[in-house]
Amino acid sequence: MTENPALRRLGGYPLARLQELANRLRAEGVPLADFAIGDPDEPTPEPIRRALVDAVGPVSRYPTAVGQRALREAVAGWLARRHGVEVDPEIHVLPSAGSKEAIFHLPLAVLDPHGPRRHVLWGEPGYPVYGRGALFAGGESDPVALGVESGWRPELDALPADRLRRACIAWVNYPHNPTGATADLDWYRRQLDVAREHDLLLASDECYQEIWFDEPAPSVLEAAGDDLTGVLAFVSLSKRSGMTGYRSGAIVGDPELIARLRALRPNVGTASPDFVQAAAVAAWSDQGHVDERRAIFAEKRRVVLDFLETAGIEVSGSQATFYVWFRAPGGDDATYAEALLDERIVATPGRAFGPAGQGWLRLALVPTVEGCHDAVARWGAALQAGRLPT
């Protein structure tokens, strides 16, 4: 049987041994302070769950890829309130089943596997799906190494012109996974200018948009203003509303690209069930629960940041998202993660997000506030006892 060569290019998880160890401890029921997986425990707000249950009718029908008009209107309403951006729900908004599938499928509508612009740019360390979508669409993944000096943000202008000319999509993701770095409107404007100059689609993964602490994270759509040509924003309810399991998000932007995706996506089968769309309408229409979730993450973040500061461990990025990004004491992220695991604390070594993440680790603020307090107390005791590299 033939095989798509892209499957072989996925590569294994670079830290299989560590993951195996953590999984074994989890299976044995060893109580772990688990900061590894970006899927917090906070419950989905009750009105959202109720909206879903109320929408389950006696007859089941196929949902459509364009989604319910009410959902597209709810997304447009949220964009107007939260970002001051006016979009037309008919031509600028398309629902997705969370942002992951939408990110993965985007190149199918943009990338010509036989043309000269088969590359997809994305920042590394980063979410691997940008590159994987490129590979499966017959293109090439072209990661741009990010670093502490540039605030974990790329400058498209600093890339060699041939790298921009052979690309069809440039992905950006702020607030950023895994570093928690943020970007301001001027930065978005600069990237947009370069992207337009090179006829490159600027695709902005904004799934952590609502997890900010100092000031609200802007959207690429604000920077684009009235002209959405060559711009798409990918938004999601997963992190905003604690709805990772519901699978609901949206793609917003350039009407010509939205029209293409409207043609493509019915072939893929990506529509969320109608009862999920009903829950999504409830979620996008309410901001109170988002503020409450943000306050919980802020409290956990304070506990962890205060501890790292006291312990003299360097933190970078970490301005937004529910991730905290710190430099590995001793220099090796995998070694430090293993040492932390001995203390029953699970963190993700930065190399899991690509080679440019080496030497750093990510903490996802998943445990409760109390769990965070317990974990840092244990971490501090291990440091005192000299059991961890410094």
Ligand SMILES: Cc1ncc(COP(=O)(O)O)c(C=O)c1O
């Ligand atoms: C950067 C980034 N983008 C997209 C996603 C996918 O989110 P979802 O498909 O739940 O909207 C994630 C999930 O963790 C992520 O970290």
